[in-house]
Amino acid sequence: MKISDFSIRSGLSIDTLRYYERIGLLPRTARDGGGRRSYGADDLAWARFLGKLQAMDMPIRERLAYSRLRSEGDATLGARRAMLEAHRAALVARQDELHGLIAALDGKITHYRDRATQSGDSQ
Amino acid sequence: MKISDFSIRSGLSIDTLRYYERIGLLPRTARDGGGRRSYGADDLAWARFLGKLQAMDMPIRERLAYSRLRSEGDATLGARRAMLEAHRAALVARQDELHGLIAALDGKITHYRDRATQSGDSQ
DNA sequence: TATTGACCTGGAGTGCGCTCCAGGACGTAC
């Protein structure tokens, strides 16, 4: 698969794909005769998983650490699982935080609604 | 209140306080005889509210827009409420997204657990 | 065969959100 197709299918821009390869987040991609990148199905699965880690707010340094572990093979399965579990805990914490923030926001919105034409401080 | 105390009580660094004032997120703070900033209780409420908007991932441009509305007085109450309601919807959407991502992560973690000593691709 | 369009590389530029720095002023403690 050439980079333009891979970009569409992975959801990552062409520039981002080259950038990720440069920093080692994606392994050095296979090339065709003319030196152009040629992606396979396994590359797609990995790129999509990276996309998910990004959607989970995992910073690029951590994704890079995970990627390095992955490149070291099965010996690092435990370490990778530990990273995912730690990140899972962070996501759950963030969910809880959002819950509280939404509640606070609801209070504020209600307050605004109540004083639509009155005075007082609403920030 | 001087800036060092206000920094502690608001949770914003001294540099951040000055930066926010520079870009107009905090109104020009009152000064004492020597030209130093002198904060009041209302400043504190506003700074803390800004902190909450930040914790809600509201980008600085939006916080700035909100801040400008606030400085225009009660005429903008409706617009401010609309902003908060829009942001609330974004937070709820993000909560839902996190829910799905955590579920996906759980699948991955379970997969890792199952193949602790086996072969196969786990990303 | 000439042109077009997609691709390549290395490196520069961007936007966000601060954070740090130099050089200077003030006010309190000794």
Place this chain on the structure above:
DNA sequence: GTACGTCCTGGAGCGCACTCCAGGTCAATA
């Protein structure tokens, strides 16, 4: 009255995560 700590300003620098650009190569198409 001088030393010290805290403050001031304007501006530079930084880390993140891309995004864009110049200058060049290559393959297919007209």
